[in-house]
Amino acid sequence: MPTHLLTSVRDIMSRDCFRVTATDSVAKLVAGLALHRLPGAPVVDEHDHLIGFISEQDVLGKLLDSAYHCDQPALVRELMRHEVLTVTPNKSITDLAQEMLGTKPKVYPVVEQQRLVGIVTRRDILSALLSMRGS
Numbered sequence: 001m002p003t004h005l006l007t008s009v010r011d012i013m014s015r016d017c018f019r020v021t022a023t024d025s026v027a028k029l030v031a032g033l034a035l036h037r038l039p040g041a042p043v044v045d046e047h048d049h050l051i052g053f054i055s056e057q058d059v060l061g062k063l064l065d066s067a068y069h070c071d072q073p074a075l076v077r078e079l080m081r082h083e084v085l086t087v088t089p090n091k092s093i094t095d096l097a098q099e100m101l102g103t104k105p106k107v108y109p110v111v112e113q114q115r116l117v118g119i120v121t122r123r124d125i126l127s128a129l130l131s132m133r134g135s
Helices: 026-036 056-069 093-099 122-133
Strands: 040-044 050-055 107-112 115-121
Touching: 026 040, 026 056, 040 056, 040 107, 040 115, 050 056, 050 107, 093 122, 115 122
Parallel strands: none
Antiparallel strands: 040 050, 107 115
């Protein structure tokens, strides 16, 4: 697709995105975040419905604590956030860029009919804005 036609989140989102379930271990989460170079991941149920979000920041303190006390790392469900900022695939790239100016997340789950269909990152938005300018 020519870059000047990028207008909506659907055009730039990652469809085959890393996700975890509530019963996954924090170790699996951290390995996946490192592999995919993401600061966080959506949490889904068995039907790919978005039920939460978990970030590196959410697990950092718990991992530090479990290492100090020689405990087992927690499960995702113990640390995930249930309130998640999401976007739809039809949202304008420029509108989302405006929203990201504050202290908003670096990763937005893209949801359609309550199902996770992808993610869009701040980096995706930056690349799209540069492409729209023809740089």
